[in-house]
Amino acid sequence: MSEFQRFLAKRLAISIVLTLVAVSVIFVVLRLLPGSPFESLVTAGNLSQQQITEIRAMYGLDQPMWRQYLSYLQSILLFQFGYSILRSQPVWGVLAPRLVNTLILLVPALVTTAVLSSLLGMYVGWNRGSKLEKLSIITTTFLRSTPVFITGILFVIVFAYNLELVPAFGMRSISASPEGYVETFASLDFLHHYILPFTVSVLYYSGDFLLLARNGVVEKRGSEFLKLHRAKGLSEMQQLARAGRNSMLPILTYFALRLGMIFQGLILLEVVFGWPGIGRELVLAIQQQDYPLVQAAVFIMALAVIVANLVADVLYAYFDPTVSTSGGGAA
């Protein structure tokens, strides 16, 4: 197992370095942007020069760059994101609910699609050349390559405007004013709003999993060990299950990677469905040059991707029985 530990240590170290790099890049890029968050306030005549200097000092913006960088590093790595400049409330207080909104939409969608499309992919891979195979590949590839807002708008037109089955916009009805997460999400009204964006994201993610699972099974289908399984008298379905198990690894790692990317939200989808997720929030924050908010959001997203990568690597090493023992014996 020591090989595995060493591997783990290496991956961890890489992840930490990556995080530092990401955090620094965010810092530099934001400072390079022209203008400052206060400019709009100044032009609107709401603030005097005197007040601006005070505020700048309060936010530490009058300090030399390296000092700003250091204190930025210190606080962001401790998850102290500070105050949003424009909203005058803690950044975390702004971001947390948006992040939860995004996750509650995308995580179930991703899990659903990972399970369903992988199963379908394995099935069509096994029955290679069937009509179902072609149909499913064409459909999912189409869904994958069309920008998600087009599919989204299409669904809204058909199901919300024409059939009037579901609401077109938002997460809750305007009249609802829930308190806390439980009240927000545990309601029929929410479900009603949920179903459309959920379906669109399921479809959007389906293509990759389907292809991955199908290719895995196709590759395994002619293999010698399946022939032996067949000779043993296993039924078609049992053989398919073994082929599927043998192609699980790439699917699992891909799932972990995707899970990391979900923290970025699906910006276009959130816009089309008026879903108050983190992606939309980030766009707004960038427009308004709300540094602390942007920094925190980007940091969370980068961190999620890095952690997901780490998890994917570890999963791979852990689930592939041929990786975890030490190699390098004699010929």
Add this chain to the structure above:
Amino acid sequence: MSLLDITDLTVTYSTDSGTVHAVNDVSFSIDEGVNYGLAGESGSGKSTLAEAVLGLLPSNGSVESGSIEFQGRDLTGLSERERRDVLWEDIAYIPQSAMDSLDPVMSTGAQIRQAIQTHRNVTDDKARSRVRELFEIVGLDPDRIDDYPHEFSGGMRQRVTIAMALALEPDLIIADEPTTGLDVIVQDKIIDKILEIQDRMDSSLLLITHEIGVIAETCDELSILYGGKAMEQGSVDNVLVNPTNPYTMGLKNSFPEIEEGDQDPVSIPGSPPNLSEAPGACVFKDRCPFATEECEASHPDLVDLPNRNHRSACHHVTKAAQMRRDATDPETWGIPDSHDESDRGEVLLETDGLEKYYEQSQSLLEQLRGNDPNYVRAVDGVSLRVRRSEILGIAGESGCGKSTLGETIALLKQPTGGEFVFDGEPYEHYVDGNMREFRRKVQIIFQDPFDSLNPRQTVRQLVGEPLTIHDYRTDERERAIIETLEKVGLTPARKFLDQYPHQLSGGQRQRVAVAKALVLDPDFLICDEPASMLDVSLKVNLLNLLRELADTEDIGIVYISHDLASLVQVSDRLAIMYLGRVIEEGDVESIAAEPKHPYTTSLLAAAPEKDPTVDRDRVLLDGEPPNPVDLPSGCVFAPRCPKAEDACRENEPGLDTVRDGEHRAACYFPDGEIPADDPADDRSGSAYGNPEFSSPASGDSASD
């Protein structure tokens, strides 16, 4: 009533380029308790026949006509469900390539348990204890049933598949090349095991192999297949002692025999028949030296020879005795009698005390404590020399480090010590920016054709790839590819250009791998078991091809194999390896005739005998080689050596301990000699040896 009755079986494959007639009108039957052999060249339809019996034909293969009756039931008419009940319960299968026949992500015990529980309603506990029992029977450690396939060596994996086949005590076991790709000693043990168990359970065995020797030793009856036709069948004693069919004669002659040493084995020139049409003429006519007009007209029927269990399909069967005499003469087959030994040229490759140690992984804690890591000494002080036009054979059982040695001299792995000179330039020269040149001049042909060919590339792309990489003959790419394919016997070359590896038989795949190496016209060729997947006749062709390349194109060749018979036949000099060291070295003739090291002697004795009337003493070396991390002190072979004495365990004998001209061996009590008085004295043998080749026996450190 016989157990299995195959009548007029015809199997075809449909492919993009037409129908392949893989098995044509084959009939034979197997009685209860009988061992039946099926022999023939690559592509002769052996595996297809087995798969037809088992109902495992791929989706493009189908049984066109004929019947397969098992215990009176026609298997071809069974429904999928009924067939599943017959499989394993009545007919079990030992697949051709144990290396990739086990499910990589399922423990070996679980795979056997699955076979049991699919057919019998037993509890997990019962099934587990049955698996332990089976492991014991096949000679595996019962505590390892939860290990995964990759944790076992090739030979052990084959034992797992055998254990699986035995699980339900079937009436018939079909073994498709159960030992191909294993080294002689393991092969010998496995065959021994199969026979022992099968004897005890009283089941029948259908043994498919291209090693006539294995059939001669184990089977009662056999059929010889060629081009999907049964050419000759009957009792092993009749068919192999007095073959009446020219194909059998050719096949038997091409099986190299160690004693015959340097006599050229007579291979059958030419390549297997085109199977795109059902045979109209004798399938063998293109390669048969006795063919006449009659042979053009029709394929001969199998006819019974009077008064014995022996059938042959040849129009000239009455002239069998005469043909038999002619067949031993190479000229009959259009092969020039013997090649003149061209002078061996300048030294191309030289190593001195070459080492390749692998650091063993350590826990974090051990590393923190700063303990010295252990080393696996895969190659431990090997000194070699290969000249142009010379073939150096390297022999040894699996795990002795021969593949690592091959990869190290190909610079695919970095040596951890010792000297290396190729074409007058040292190792550093090549590492220092001249690797590309080295990679073109030195080609390596690997063991496993499945691993080394990308399944998604066509033959054209596979063979053409090196040309692109090295920008070599790019303007006449197609011609270079076709020339090379023809050189390796894939004719007509155009037919193969657009095929993918999985559409080729095992033998054809290996030849593609050889073509890939030859297409760059290299100076030096390293072959690592290139022929282990080939049947005899193709193997002889390949060996002859290598010999020819060495003689005419001045190529130096290192040929690594566990198959001493073919090594003896192809090489000029031999080096025998054991646990990373060369323990005997010398000219082929003198090693084959007078092996000095006891290990060499046992290797030589493990090769099967093709004449069924000769009884060979099986030499079953005890145990496996010791763990290369924890080597015994003194002679590393001592734990398994029948002649070991106390003196052997004290000091390690150097390669110069025994010396007879070029022939050297590392042993205090060599075979065929009076034991030396004081072994300790002999250890300083290198004093009178060639200083360039000083004893590599003591490996010191792993410093670079």
